[in-house]
Amino acid sequence: MLLAGCQGPQSALAPAGPAAQAAAWLWxxxxxxxxxxxxxVLGLWLYALVRRPPDCDExxxxxLGRRWIVAGGLLLPGFSILALLVFGIPQGLCMLPLPREGEAPLRIEVIGHQWWWEVSYPQSGVVTANRLALPVGRPVDLELTSADxxxxxxxxxxxxxxxMLPGRRLTLRxxxxxxxxxxxxxAEFCGAQHARMALSVEALVPEEFERWQAARQVAPPVPAEHAAAVAAFRxxxxxxxxxxxxxxGGRGPxxxxxxxxxxxxxxxxxxxEGAMRRWLGEHQRLKPHNGMPRHDALPAxxxxxxxAWLESLGP
Ligand code: HEC
Ligand SMILES: [Cu+2]
Structure with missing residues (x-):
């Protein structure tokens, strides 16, 4: 159980990129x-418990006591903090969006909402939600802000x-x-459904990423079988x-x-199978207080x- 956080898709100790690697080394x-x-400190404490009181004047x-305080209370913590800075500052630099030579970073905008993520690719005009696709090996500048x-x-x-702060844009490289x-x-408490605000991040090899993006750039026409659904959806x-x-649209994903x-x-x-229909019928039970109203007035x-139409959307 103690090692449960060391692996898996959401662990800072299972790094999959240089910035996370730096944080893992530091950790x-x-x-x-x-x-x-x-x-x-434990050793010294045990030693102090068992030794005989020294036989010397006050x-x-x-x-002697003062020496311990200076060494253990000032020098040791001072040294530890200095070492942390010497290693930590260069590690922190590789997380900053500094100007760099070579290929320009890919810009992606991510906007936090209660309780979902809006993700858009300004260069291609692709917009999606709750999932972020990125190319492997290319620096990405995520421009972060919040709508609420x-x-x-x-x-x-x-x-x-x-x-992610409302009214400000911060960049994470x-x-x-x-x-x-x-x-x-x-990772910042944002209301009742903060815990149900997950993001699926897919790192794709560059050609696959280009395909992912290109497939979303053209909206195919609505097939005739879904015309009634679209008429009700609008x-x-x-x-x-x-x-x-x-x-x-405007307020939801x-x-x-x-x-x-x-x-x-x-x-x-x-x-x-059936997840979309279940969400439309029970979303306020599955994710109470989420920003989408009930649709009980609509016939089943x-x-x-x-x-059925929504399930068919997307490449
Ligand atoms: C008042 C605005 C509003 C209306 C009207 C609305 N929704 Fe939503 N919808 C939302 C919001 C906000 C969310 C995000 C909820 C969350 O995850 O916290 C959402 C989530 C969803 C999702 C899940 C999307 C995802 O990727 O997680 C689907 C599917 C959806 N709505 C379908 C519908 C359908 C179908 C209708 C009409 C019958 C509808 N919505 C009407 C606001 C709305
Ligand atoms: Cu949150």
């Missing part, structure tokens, strides 16, 4: 050094965490070193949800590629049709 260094300090005892309260962006396997799926989680859902070529998402409700419900058949 192990701190663990090692401070374990040594702790063991030494002035000398005071002098303070959130915090944290994908422990890829980088350190950075707050990261490079994914290995292809894979990592898990991110909002007035009931379209003012909140954008679907490219169908509705403008973009649904243009929703059928290809690994989960619904920012990690609340794994995508699969209409929700069935909308769910």
């Amino acid at each position: 192990w260094g701190m663990l090692g050094w401070f374990a040594l300090v702790w063991a030494a 002035a000398r005892a005071k002098r 309260v303070i959130h915090s962006f944290w994908v422990p396997s890829l980088a350190g965490k950075l707050d 990261l490079v994914a070193g290995r292809a894979g799926v990592y898990r991110g989680q909002c 007035p009931y859902c379209g003012q909140c949800h954008r679907v490219a070529g169908v509705s403008p 973009d649904l243009t590629d929703v059928g290809s998402r690994p989960s619904l409700g920012a990690g609340t419900l794994a995508m699969g 058949g209409t929700l069935d049709a909308i769910a």
